[in-house]
Structures are given as structure tokens and as C-alpha cells.
Amino acid sequence: MWFSNDVSQETLLRHCYHLICIKISGEKTNSIFLKYPDQLMIGSVNETLFRDVSRETQTKGNRLKNNYIADMEQGLELIDEPLMFKDLVRRTTKDNRAYVLCTLSDRSGQMSGVYWDIPDQINQVLRPGMVMFVTGKVSRYKDSLQIGITDSYPHDNPDLTDFMPGASRTTAEMVEELKSLIGSMQDPWQGFLTHLLLNESFLSRFSESPAAIAMHHASVGGLLEHSLSMARLAESAAANYPHVNRDLLISGALVHDMGKVWEYTLDGEFGVSDDGHLVGHITRAAIHIESEAGKYGKLEGEDLRELLHLVVSHHGTLEWGSPVQPKTLEAILLHQLDLMDSRVQGYFDFLRNEPGLDGWTPRRSFMHNTHLRAPKDWT
Numbered sequence: 001m002w003f004s005n006d007v008s009q010e011t012l013l014r015h016c017y018h019l020i021c022i023k024i025s026g027e028k029t030n031s032i033f034l035k036y037p038d039q040l041m042i043g044s045v046n047e048t049l050f051r052d053v054s055r056e057t058q059t060k061g062n063r064l065k066n067n068y069i070a071d072m073e074q075g076l077e078l079i080d081e082p083l084m085f086k087d088l089v090r091r092t093t094k095d096n097r098a099y100v101l102c103t104l105s106d107r108s109g110q111m112s113g114v115y116w117d118i119p120d121q122i123n124q125v126l127r128p129g130m131v132m133f134v135t136g137k138v139s140r141y142k143d144s145l146q147i148g149i150t151d152s153y154p155h156d157n158p159d160l161t162d163f164m165p166g167a168s169r170t171t172a173e174m175v176e177e178l179k180s181l182i183g184s185m186q187d188p189w190q191g192f193l194t195h196l197l198l199n200e201s202f203l204s205r206f207s208e209s210p211a212a213i214a215m216h217h218a219s220v221g222g223l224l225e226h227s228l229s230m231a232r233l234a235e236s237a238a239a240n241y242p243h244v245n246r247d248l249l250i251s252g253a254l255v256h257d258m259g260k261v262w263e264y265t266l267d268g269e270f271g272v273s274d275d276g277h278l279v280g281h282i283t284r285a286a287i288h289i290e291s292e293a294g295k296y297g298k299l300e301g302e303d304l305r306e307l308l309h310l311v312v313s314h315h316g317t318l319e320w321g322s323p324v325q326p327k328t329l330e331a332i333l334l335h336q337l338d339l340m341d342s343r344v345q346g347y348f349d350f351l352r353n354e355p356g357l358d359g360w361t362p363r364r365s366f367m368h369n370t371h372l373r374a375p376k377d378w379t
């Protein structure tokens, strides 16, 4: 197979990356196509064939990102940049040309996008959660950055953790902190939390689940990040106020949202499972904790009831999803700490997803019901 004179040099150069990938991955065919990135061989391969070749070479992790959304600036040209499509709105212009408004994301953040004159074959298969190689340009539209897409084609086998927002800390680091917190408690709390949280099958789900699908901690690992943040706040509260049962409060912080591992799905994008819709994370956690306490055998009576009360009352009121209001010192504290951590992280997440001009967000935050101003040292 050879290049053709009727394919423009610009088009060929756009695909050089794939050809280099073929060479790196050890395919024998590489020298047929290209010897150097800037030196073209003349032959009979058209653009479509190029793409087929590049698709065949896609394997998980072999196509690294060149640009992350958090670092993108006005004027940046994207060439076959892997990005996840979200929130698609299909429209047509007055003269009947199809276009799509969308949100594009990777693990660093998200940005709005517009895909003018989207080809039919792409428009028919495009759905939220798909990762595509995107060509286009970053420009400014109404005080926000936006990607104008000129071309795209599907990524066959993406590693989803590259395209969904990730926690700000590594899993290993967070698991280490979890173990150390549990190790600082007395029994029966230490033994029960080891039994409940540190078994391998639960821990792997606990450490990748988001804490929400929007608003705050909507990231892979967000649930563990939120739970640990709550536990650190609980430690401070226990040191600040008299009469607080420190181990109970920290236990409540670590397990209050554990039901979210069954409530949310991570299939391409964050979603709510049938169990989440029909049972919900509060009830699911209470059922699971009671069942596991039975197997553990040493957390019972008043201790178990107080822990269950923390779980079922942590949303504070019936309209916010708690079947009972907080009625103990630890439950009153836990509800306030949950509110504090979700609001503060919701503020940071909104600043990251809606960066504006002069330190102000361009849109109102749904959580905070106003435009938000970034801290002086925000970057």
C-alpha cells in the first residue's frame, strides 16, 4: 500500500502520529508507510485506508493524550485528541446542516464543544460516554472556552480512567490513610471497620466509586476521597467539642456513604443503578452494615444502633433523604460535616469545570445558586 498524490500533505501529516505508533508497537508494516514524520512516500493509500490502519493499531493505553482539558488555552489546535463526549444536543441549522452541542471531558475536567456539519455516519453512532479522537480548535465563546470540532472518529478500546474525572489523590495514598485511620481506633470499631471496609472485594469498589454523579466529588475515587475528608473533619470536631465519641464519629464518617458503591455505575459515564433508584445508598448501607455486623459478631446493641443512626440521619431531613433526623451528638456533627465537605468540594469542582475570566465563574453554580469567585491563588 502506498500514499496517493491526491491526498493533501496536511491530511497525511495529521495521521503521522498513528504511523509512528505502528512503528513503536513493532508492526512489520510501518516502513511501508512512512520512514520519518516529515518525509512522505508516494503511493495509493487514501485517507480512509489510513484511518483503518490507525484503528487496527489501537490498543488500551497505547495512545497517550497530548493535551488535557485543564491545560487547554484559546487558540490550541487539537489533532486526534482522545476525549469523551457527554451531554449531546443534536440540532440543525436553518439551511438544514446537522450540528451537535456537547460537553467533552477527560480526567482533568470538561469543556463545551460544538461539532458543525457533523457527518451522518458519526452523528448516527455518537452517544454520551463515547471516547473519540477529536480534531478541532479551542476558542472563546461567551466568556468560556469551547472546542470547535472539525473531525472525529471512535476510539475502540479506551481506558476509561483517562476520560472520567479522577480524585485529586492516588488510590494507594488514600487506601494507606484509610488503614491508618482504622488502625488508630479501639475495638470494636477497629475490628468491625477492618472487616467491613478492608476486605479486597469491597475495597476495590469503595476506592473507585464516585461520591456523586454531579455537584461534588463526581470523580473516580471521589467516594473514598470524600469519606477520608469527612474523617479528618470528624477528628477535628472530636478534639474541639466535649463528650464526642471519637471512634464512633470517625466510623460514621467512613461508612455514611458506603452504599454509593451500589448506587452508582461507571459505565462510560457516571449513572444511577436500579438498586440506587429503588433502594438508595442510605438504606443499602444500613442493610449491609447490619448484616456484616452479624457476621463480625462483636459490634452489637447500642454501638451498632448508634452507628446505624449516623448512616440513616446523615442527610439531616426527610426532604433530603434521611428517614430520621440527627438525634445524637455525633449524628448532629456528622450531618454538618457532610454538608460542609460537599459544599466546599462542590465549590472547587465548579471552579475547575467552569473557569471564567478575572477569577469569576461564567455561570451560576446550581449548588451555591450564584456566580462564584475563585481564591486569590487559584490556578
Ligand SMILES: [Fe+2]
Binding pocket: 256, 257, 281, 314, 315
Ligand atoms: Fe449521603
Ligand SMILES: [Fe+2]
Binding pocket: 226, 256, 257, 338
Ligand atoms: Fe456524604
